[in-house]
Amino acid sequence: DAGVIQSPRHEVTEMGQEVTLRCKPISGHNSLFWYRQTMMRGLELLIYFNNNVPIDDSGMPEDRFSAKMPNASFSTLKIQPSEPRDSAVYFCASSQLAGVDTQYFGPGTRLTVL
Amino acid sequence: TQLLEQSPQFLSIQEGENLTVYCNSSSVFSSLQWYRQEPGEGPVLLVTVVTGGEVKKLKRLTFQFGDARKDSSLHITAAQPGDTGLYLCAGAVAAGNKLTFGGGTRVLVKP
Numbered sequence: 218d219a220g221v222i223q224s225p226r227h228e229v230t231e232m233g234q235e236v237t238l239r240c241k242p243i244s245g246h247n248s249l250f251w252y253r254q255t256m257m258r259g260l261e262l263l264i265y266f267n268n269n270v271p272i273d274d275s276g277m278p279e280d281r282f283s284a285k286m287p288n289a290s291f292s293t294l295k296i297q298p299s300e301p302r303d304s305a306v307y308f309c310a311s312s313q314l315a316g317v318d319t320q321y322f323g324p325g326t327r328l329t330v331l
Numbered sequence: 332t333q334l335l336e337q338s339p340q341f342l343s344i345q346e347g348e349n350l351t352v353y354c355n356s357s358s359v360f361s362s363l364q365w366y367r368q369e370p371g372e373g374p375v376l377l378v379t380v381v382t383g384g385e386v387k388k389l390k391r392l393t394f395q396f397g398d399a400r401k402d403s404s405l406h407i408t409a410a411q412p413g414d415t416g417l418y419l420c421a422g423a424v425a426a427g428n429k430l431t432f433g434g435g436t437r438v439l440v441k442p
Contacts, residue, residue, distance in 0.1 A: 221373075250429075260374070260419065260432040273429055308373050320430070322373025 219243075221323035223309050229329045235297040238326045241290055242311030250320060251284055251294050252308040260308070266292065278303075299330045334358060335422055335433035343439040347409055352436045354403045354420035361423050363396055363403045364430065368417040377405075410440045 222241040230236055242249050250265040264274040269286045277284070281300070286292040296303055306327050310320040338353045354363070362381040366374035378387050380396035380403065387394045391414075393406040407414055417437050421430040 259434040262429055262431070265429060310373070319376050319379070322375070324371070325373055 221309055221311055221321055223307075223323035223326050225326060226324060227327045227329075229331065230299055231331050232300055233298045234330075235295065236299045236303075236328060236330075238294040238307050238309075238328070240292045240294070240309030240323060242292070242309070243321055244290065246311035246313050246321070247289075248312045248314065248318070249286060249292050250310040250312075251292070252310065252322075253305045254308060254325070255305045263294070296328075299328075301330045304328055304330050334431045335420055337418075337420060337433040337436050339436060340434065341437045341439075343441065344410055346411060346440055346442050348440075350407050350410055350438065352405045352418050352438070354405075354422075354433050356401050356422065358422070358424060359400050361400070361425050363400075363420060363422045365394055365403070365405055366419040366421060368419060368435075369415075374417075374419055407438075410438075412440050412442050414438060415440050 221243055224239045248267050251263040252260050253263055254260045261276055263276045264284045265272055266286045269289055282296055284294045306325045308322050308325045310322040312318040312320045334356055336355050342350055344350055362379055364379045365377045367377055368374040378394045380394055383400045384398045385396045391408045395404045403420055417435045419435045420433040423430055
């Protein structure tokens with residue numbers, strides 16, 4: 218089993234640029250989560266999907282952030298325009314069932330916005 | 332303000348010593364999970380507790396869920412360098428709800 222796949226693993230960009238993070242969940246999993254981790258704020262849930270439908274996006278910081286899940290095997294998190302305070306590690310996780318089930322995390326994307 | 336407060340934030344011990352990490356909240360959780368995260372990787376689930384007062388053991392790790400389901404603890408017996416990592420607790424307020432993570436406890440076990 219390949220696990221959750223995220224790309225890129227590292228991204229360095231300049232302020233104002235668009236950033237797109239990608240995630241491939243584990244096959245057969247119905248829920249997908251996007252998290253952001255920083256030293257100051259810890260691990261925060263940004264948005265999650267059940268069966269490709271966004272259920273709760275209350276953690277999305279502002280309109281600069283958007284997430285899509287066009288099919289069961291792919292999701293994107295886009296930041297446009299990016300700002301230095303967006304620098305963090307972004308994790309994607311998937312679980313088989315909705316709600317509280319084992320979440321399998323990807324390796325994360327380390328984003329640095331200069 | 333974190334919904335889940337973990338303490339201590341950092342713990343450094345010698346191999347063979349015991350340690351306890353705490354996870355506290357004023358909210359009641361329907362279930363609580365513990366994860367361990369190693370540098371450069373995502374968190375990995377260790378255990379899920381769902382019943383107040385529940386105790387689960389995983390080799391040298393003992394997890395306890397408080398009677399009121401507001402707090403939890405993780406105890407490691409005879410810690411080993413391989414136990415080094417960031418330990419995160421995560422709670423769900425209601426069944427089927429999303430997880431909220433604590434701030435984490437960074438554990439360093441020195442050989």
